[in-house]
Amino acid sequence: MKNTNGNTILNSPPLEGRGAAVLNSSPLGRSGGAVSTQNACKLCSPLGASVAYKGFEGCVPLIHGSQGCATYIRRYLISHYKEPIDIASSNFTEDSTIFGGDRNFKIAAQNIINQYKPQIIGISTTCLSETIGDDITLFLHELKSEDFDGNVEFVVASTPSYQGTHIDGFHEAVAAVVRKFAKKGNTGNHINLFPGFISTEDIRLLKEIVADFGIETAILPDYSESLDNPVWDTYKRIPEGGTTMEEVERSGSAKASIEFGTVLNLGKLSGRVKNQNLTKTAAQYLEKEMDVPLVRLPMPIGITQTDRFFEELEKLTGKKTTEKYTKQRGRLVDAYVDAHKYVFGKKAVVYGEEDFVVGMCAFLDEIGIEIVLAASGGESGLLEKEILKHCPENGEKITVREGFDFESIREWSITNKPDILVGHSKGYYIARELEIPIVRVGFPIHDRIGGQRIKHLGYAGTQELFDKIVNTLIEYKQDSSPVGYKYM
Amino acid sequence: MPNKKNYTNGLPDPSELKEEILKKYPRKVAKKRAKAMIVNDPSEGQEIMANVRTIPGIITQRGCTYAGCKGVVLGPTRDIINITHGPIGCGFYSWLTRRNQTKPAEGEDNYMPYAFSTDMQDENIVFGGEQKLKTAIREAFEIFKPSAISIFSTCPVGLIGDDVHAVAREMKAELGINIFGFSCEGYRGVSQSAGHHIANNGIFKHVVGNTDRERTGKFQVNLMGEYNIGGDAFEIERIFEECGITLLSTYSGNSTVESFAYSHTADLNMVMCHRSINYIAEMMEEKYGVPWIKVNFIGAESTAKSLRKLADYFGDDELKAKVEEVIEREMAKVKKVAEEVKPKVEGKLAMMFVGGSRAHHYQDLFKELGIRTVSAGYEFAHRDDYEGREVIPNIKIDADTRNIEDLEVTKDEEHFRDDLVTKKAKLEKEGYTFKDYQGMMPEMSKNALVVDDVNHWETEKLIEFYKPDIFCAGIKEKYVVQKYGVPLKQLHSYDYGGPYAAFGGAVNFYKEMERMLATNIWKLVDAPWKHEPEIVGSISIEA
Numbered sequence A: 001m002k003n004t005n006g007n008t009i010l011n012s013p014p015l016e017g018r019g020a021a022v023l024n025s026s027p028l029g030r031s032g033g034a035v036s037t038q039n040a041c042k043l044c045s046p047l048g049a050s051v052a053y054k055g056f057e058g059c060v061p062l063i064h065g066s067q068g069c070a071t072y073i074r075r076y077l078i079s080h081y082k083e084p085i086d087i088a089s090s091n092f093t094e095d096s097t098i099f100g101g102d103r104n105f106k107i108a109a110q111n112i113i114n115q116y117k118p119q120i121i122g123i124s125t126t127c128l129s130e131t132i133g134d135d136i137t138l139f140l141h142e143l144k145s146e147d148f149d150g151n152v153e154f155v156v157a158s159t160p161s162y163q164g165t166h167i168d169g170f171h172e173a174v175a176a177v178v179r180k181f182a183k184k185g186n187t188g189n190h191i192n193l194f195p196g197f198i199s200t201e202d203i204r205l206l207k208e209i210v211a212d213f214g215i216e217t218a219i220l221p222d223y224s225e226s227l228d229n230p231v232w233d234t235y236k237r238i239p240e241g242g243t244t245m246e247e248v249e250r251s252g253s254a255k256a257s258i259e260f261g262t263v264l265n266l267g268k269l270s271g272r273v274k275n276q277n278l279t280k281t282a283a284q285y286l287e288k289e290m291d292v293p294l295v296r297l298p299m300p301i302g303i304t305q306t307d308r309f310f311e312e313l314e315k316l317t318g319k320k321t322t323e324k325y326t327k328q329r330g331r332l333v334d335a336y337v338d339a340h341k342y343v344f345g346k347k348a349v350v351y352g353e354e355d356f357v358v359g360m361c362a363f364l365d366e367i368g369i370e371i372v373l374a375a376s377g378g379e380s381g382l383l384e385k386e387i388l389k390h391c392p393e394n395g396e397k398i399t400v401r402e403g404f405d406f407e408s409i410r411e412w413s414i415t416n417k418p419d420i421l422v423g424h425s426k427g428y429y430i431a432r433e434l435e436i437p438i439v440r441v442g443f444p445i446h447d448r449i450g451g452q453r454i455k456h457l458g459y460a461g462t463q464e465l466f467d468k469i470v471n472t473l474i475e476y477k478q479d480s481s482p483v484g485y486k487y488m
Numbered sequence B: 001m002p003n004k005k006n007y008t009n010g011l012p013d014p015s016e017l018k019e020e021i022l023k024k025y026p027r028k029v030a031k032k033r034a035k036a037m038i039v040n041d042p043s044e045g046q047e048i049m050a051n052v053r054t055i056p057g058i059i060t061q062r063g064c065t066y067a068g069c070k071g072v073v074l075g076p077t078r079d080i081i082n083i084t085h086g087p088i089g090c091g092f093y094s095w096l097t098r099r100n101q102t103k104p105a106e107g108e109d110n111y112m113p114y115a116f117s118t119d120m121q122d123e124n125i126v127f128g129g130e131q132k133l134k135t136a137i138r139e140a141f142e143i144f145k146p147s148a149i150s151i152f153s154t155c156p157v158g159l160i161g162d163d164v165h166a167v168a169r170e171m172k173a174e175l176g177i178n179i180f181g182f183s184c185e186g187y188r189g190v191s192q193s194a195g196h197h198i199a200n201n202g203i204f205k206h207v208v209g210n211t212d213r214e215r216t217g218k219f220q221v222n223l224m225g226e227y228n229i230g231g232d233a234f235e236i237e238r239i240f241e242e243c244g245i246t247l248l249s250t251y252s253g254n255s256t257v258e259s260f261a262y263s264h265t266a267d268l269n270m271v272m273c274h275r276s277i278n279y280i281a282e283m284m285e286e287k288y289g290v291p292w293i294k295v296n297f298i299g300a301e302s303t304a305k306s307l308r309k310l311a312d313y314f315g316d317d318e319l320k321a322k323v324e325e326v327i328e329r330e331m332a333k334v335k336k337v338a339e340e341v342k343p344k345v346e347g348k349l350a351m352m353f354v355g356g357s358r359a360h361h362y363q364d365l366f367k368e369l370g371i372r373t374v375s376a377g378y379e380f381a382h383r384d385d386y387e388g389r390e391v392i393p394n395i396k397i398d399a400d401t402r403n404i405e406d407l408e409v410t411k412d413e414e415h416f417r418d419d420l421v422t423k424k425a426k427l428e429k430e431g432y433t434f435k436d437y438q439g440m441m442p443e444m445s446k447n448a449l450v451v452d453d454v455n456h457w458e459t460e461k462l463i464e465f466y467k468p469d470i471f472c473a474g475i476k477e478k479y480v481v482q483k484y485g486v487p488l489k490q491l492h493s494y495d496y497g498g499p500y501a502a503f504g505g506a507v508n509f510y511k512e513m514e515r516m517l518a519t520n521i522w523k524l525v526d527a528p529w530k531h532e533p534e535i536v537g538s539i540s541i542e543a
């Protein structure tokens, strides 16, 4: 067996055996819509909510349910961010499933307060507590009327995983925080930026951009510090950083909100399917309830999408894009030209969460890579439309699949032979089997260092991403060449 | 780096530290935690509180019952399709996250790289998920034609009342393969330990004894509670093979359901991780008369001891000679590396909080390098794993324990090994001990602090007090501990390393310790207490 660099792998991987081979001749085309999920391409809602909560200053996430969910989710996040990530659980017992989780919830809340002295406890529900029908608002009411010790705010996001994915959980939590704390007021000169589930490095890139435009910006949520800490002198039980309470309050009086993502949690399977009257995203809420104008853009990956973001910033600030960025842009275009022949016509499979897939497709489409499959475990019902809209070159040729799992992606790839996979770590096994390269982007990256620091956004982020994709393709060609040229 | 802590005259009394830790808790919590923290005194039979529910809101290392049932016991078994019945998260998070290795022969089944889930949606929660589960089973069968399928229930399933056992029976009849379910909903027990028990019961009920097998070796054994993390089992298998011992089945590293099915034909069961697997060993003895002994293949000395015990059981001179030959040859290699490494790491301090046996077993490895364990505890063990099996009759049966079925096991007249019962009786008379797990505490130093289900707050305080040179735990603790400038070695997944079992494993581990303890990176971290004299117990707490 060869790995993606063409080197022979000595340790036999756990992938061999009939299990792997049989599917090639599977009588039941999975792409044809199997009912069960095999190697899912999505995660569950409280995970997304917990990431979002980590982006608000002084917030400790609490997952209301059995302890396994919190433990699993912590392990998943810690493996990606490589940071301490405390997420509490209300540790349900069998009794809680019968009599409700109020007792455990209250103990948990009290203990979090004692240990952490948080400003906010960010609660997300689980499949279990939602199925039981625990009413957390009621618990909170009771808790506060009992002898309750502590000065803390509670935020509740309803995040059953049988409705939607981790992305729904993420947006739900951000919306819950904003709904709770945003205050209407005289419109100021500041703006809100709702970036979606992006890397910590991406957040830092965005901060730099808005700072260079000289516009005061609240990024909601901002986990660029709290999930990517430097080494500490003394241990901090709640890591520093995060959008401050004041910033959240002032989000209601912002000049505008910029929201990245066009799928968000607006889709058919999101938790609010039963109550269409509820606003979905935080930015939508601010628009409807506090008259903060909303500008919704796809993730700014690639030149076209980043241009749109800069245009909006120019409009909002009345300032021109500085030379720093026009040069960044110029270098990126230059690189596109230089590397054109290495990427043009290459076939890629892109997978991950929906907005990310849309953004990534828009970028790959722009550089002439042919996207043969764009897949997500999400099922918004919006993915295809959005991809078509943002991929003007070859959009109509892209096969778009929602509700896809990795086995379906794998089967599809065996038939359609892509040159490269673009997505997170969980697709690695497909690349390995097909002996093609994978470029790791998005979340989760569990098999590399620095997954949280991968850049995707803006001209600078795109530049890195572009170089990485091109070099991966070149490296693959170089490795599989019999000569091994050191010059191209 | 000079070692600032001088514990040559014994470990300091950590009672004050314990008080400091407890002060922070509300009264009730403090009372409970006090019983889970023992200042060790091996000369006394001390009691620890273990296997009780984690207090809500306190960040625990523990996982859920489902995690123990699916992830630990059946996860590493390659020829069975494990379907998670539930919403997507539970199944996704248990997808190949433990680094169990497996080695299928050419053309053999291996379903370990797959995470099958029914991915329950709204309507399944409302109207029940049994139909979807059946479809999932049929799909899996259609595609893979496995010889066995198992179903794992997650929390919501128990609540909506899906009967996974009825579904399993129905599908078994329809498809003609072995299909069985587990009621291992996450909330059922205190930790993953409950899941181990449920898995043991299920495997015993539905698999063990299903097929017979002609004897293929003179000395047939099973290895239990070895999960082949980082290839541990491969190293143990190599040694067995060289000694001429036939390993029928391992529960459950590098394992197959096929081998579980005939594992009752072994002459002896060897138990590594007592916590996760003693149930099957016990039941197998009751039903088939196969006795079990406790072994440990972590640490070169322990490996030698376990091999000798094994040879003594069979009492065969040729086997004994072979075992001695292997030990001598392997030990020569081990000693060479130990001699190089030991002077560099001797006197260092270690702490380990992990698992249900590793926190004990790894102390042996550290001891071989002269590294002292100052504090240790398990994540999901019970009192017997701390205090020894003799306390089992005195363990209080609480609601959580009662929740898990204790299987009625009756003697299998046809397969019962009277010869082994006689052998056991004879050996016992000669002083040979069976079922002899003494637990962790009697082997630890006086004043070592034993902590069950350690949490974040306690970890912080422990590190401040002991300033260990190395901390062993899992990925969830890794970055907390490393923020203190203390290297953490993962003993769940081995940080991509291993094997650490048996002789070859010991060599790997010694080298790993040399690398971790001698690296210069940590000097850059400059933890605040690094330059202070020894802490004298006046740690202030912002209460």
Ligand code: SF4
Residues within 6 Å of the ligand: A066, A067, A068, A069, A070, A072, A127, A128, B064, B065, B066, B067, B086, B089, B090, B153, B154, B155, B156, B184, B185, B186, B187
């Ligand atoms: S829902 Fe239950 S089974 Fe699933 S991870 Fe959570 S605790 Fe475990």
Ligand code: SF4
Residues within 6 Å of the ligand: A044, A045, A046, A065, A068, A069, A072, A125, A126, A127, A128, A160, A161, A162, B086, B087, B088, B089, B090, B091, B154, B155, B156
């Ligand atoms: S029960 Fe729901 S919330 Fe918990 S791990 Fe499973 S999918 Fe996620």
